[in-house]
């Protein structure tokens with residue numbers, strides 16, 4: 140079978156790989172039908188993802204059709220349309236024992252630390268497969284995974300209806316956060332970015348106020364929009380130099396600041412801004428078994444995933460797709476690689 144491998148940073152290749160066979164653990168064979176291109180896949184291609192190892196078959200937004208099941212499999216049958224959980228964990232370390240396998244000490248993420256979904260077939264444990272909503276095409280179903288990332292962040296933030304939420308960054312991550320944050324019906328949702336068209340879109344999609352931090356003072360404006368107190372949940376979805384400090388400065392006393400970035404570049408932060416307000420700074424990584432919840436929200440019509448995928452490419456033309464991403468064409472929202 141064919142697969143797309145990042146041999147080393149900057150080098151993408153179509154390779155031949157042995158079709159996986161079933162064993163006691165990986166007892167469901169999935170014929171991949173679509174895989175999304177995520178910012179982190181692009182990072183692995185460019186060598187800017189600190190977590191990745193090479194060579195690697197990338198892709199962690201993986202949907203397909205069950206082709207074969209092993210003996211003893213009861214919850215899956217050939218023909219089932221599924222999405223595959225990207226997280227694999229040891230089940231024994233402290234994080235796993237605390238029910239947090241997404242930060243397992245021996246975490247292996249499909250498409251990052253172990254081979255992922257840019258290939259024709261994958262063999263996975265049945266517990267890692269989740270049934271897709273019937274009405275959702277494969278190309279759109281890849282959006283379930285980025286949505287789980289947003290659900291994870293809201294869960295880590297213990298978001299409630301009396302919260303004033305500030306989301307810094309209105310790109311792909313920020314807009315998928317907005318989609319989930321608004322389901323909690325918080326008191327307010329403020330979005331900040333330096334790109335006005337993205338902010339206009341955020342307003343259309345349910346943000347209650349926006350801050351263009353290119354020409355407005357982010358911290359002062361966030362305070363003003365929250366009656367002087369500051370947001371009670373501040374999410375750094377921009378993850379750029381200075382964004383964490385701004386988030387902490389904007390945040391109100393006794394509130395939560397969420398980080399989602401993976402940059403290893405040193406950034407300025409001081410203890411005063413954290414200690415004086417007793418901020419809880421919490422990381423949110425990947426997702427902890429959130430697929431079921433997102434699929435339920437989609438089935439109930441509370442989350443619309445159709446309309447976000449802007450482009451599709453046949454998976455063997457992955458190089459073209461990644462070049463297109465690099466062109467930073469403004470029409471790009473989400474790209475799905477399609478398999479026949």
Ligand code: MN
Nearest residue numbers: 177200284285
């Ligand atoms: Mn992703």
